[in-house]
Amino acid sequence: DTEVTQTPKHLVMGMTNKKSLKCEQHMGHRAMYWYKQKAKKPPELMFVYSYEKLSINESVPSRFSPECPNSSLLNLHLHALQPEDSALYLCASSLAGGPVGNEQFFGPGTRLTVL
Amino acid sequence: GENVEQHPSTLSVQEGDSAVIKCTYSDSASNYFPWYKQELGKRPQLIIDIRSNVGEKKDQRIAVTLNKTAKHFSLHITETQPEDSAVYFCAASFNDYKLSFGAGTTVTVRA
Numbered sequence: 001d002t003e004v005t006q007t008p009k010h011l012v013m014g015m016t017n018k019k020s021l022k023c024e025q026h027m028g029h030r031a032m033y034w035y036k037q038k039a040k041k042p043p044e045l046m047f048v049y050s051y052e053k054l055s056i057n058e059s060v061p062s063r064f065s066p067e068c069p070n071s072s073l074l075n076l077h078l079h080a081l082q083p084e085d086s087a088l089y090l091c092a093s094s095l096a097g098g099p100v101g102n103e104q105f106f107g108p109g110t111r112l113t114v115l
Numbered sequence: 116g117e118n119v120e121q122h123p124s125t126l127s128v129q130e131g132d133s134a135v136i137k138c139t140y141s142d143s144a145s146n147y148f149p150w151y152k153q154e155l156g157k158r159p160q161l162i163i164d165i166r167s168n169v170g171e172k173k174d175q176r177i178a179v180t181l182n183k184t185a186k187h188f189s190l191h192i193t194e195t196q197p198e199d200s201a202v203y204f205c206a207a208s209f210n211d212y213k214l215s216f217g218a219g220t221t222v223t224v225r226a
Binding site: 105 | 147149151157158159160161164202204206208212213214216217218219221
């Protein structure tokens with residue numbers, strides 16, 4: 001398996017809902033990432049997990065809560081989101097940080113709409 | 116932190132012509148420079164990358180050049196085809212997990 005997969009593909013939620021996004025990879029990568037992308041803009045880094053530990057949080061609001069249950073899975077728990085949080089949420093993975101492991105491979109994304 | 120500027124923001128070329136996108140970066144310590152292609156509604160796809168110990172890298176119709184002294188790198192697409200139409204993002208990184216992206220270039224190949 002040489003791809004990063006994400007579920008669901010689309011998600012519509014109200015501001016009071018709780019939902020989760022899921023990301024999975026079976027490439028043996030030990031770094032996993034969450035990005036947020038607005039239309040026609042570059043991806044914005046949200047979180048990085050390295051060896052199942054949170055290593056970077058780009059000052060993301062607490063209504064977004066990441067979780068890395070194991071080296072292949074990454075979740076993003078959503079609660080009390082705002083309409084401006086509507087975006088494409090991308091997961092990515094890489095072998096690891098450092099000079100030989102920077103290649104990041106993206107999943108197809110979850111298109112999130114907050115009503 | 117690293118700041119990456121990308122030009123042009125839009126580029127329209129006739130099929131068969133070449134396309135060139137340029138990026139400049141601010142942090143001289145950056146040593147990894149990937150290029151991503153994102154078609155409408157699809158994921159960003161890594162198409163080519165270059166490291167600071169190399170000046171040029173080619174893969175079929177795509178090439179990337181790096182000028183460390185001037186702190187800029189460029190993507191060259193030759194013999195453009197309609198399927199090359201997409202948004203292209205450059206990025207720079209220094210030995211960690213953070214990629215600093217350029218703002219993107221929307222490339223349209225006219226048939």
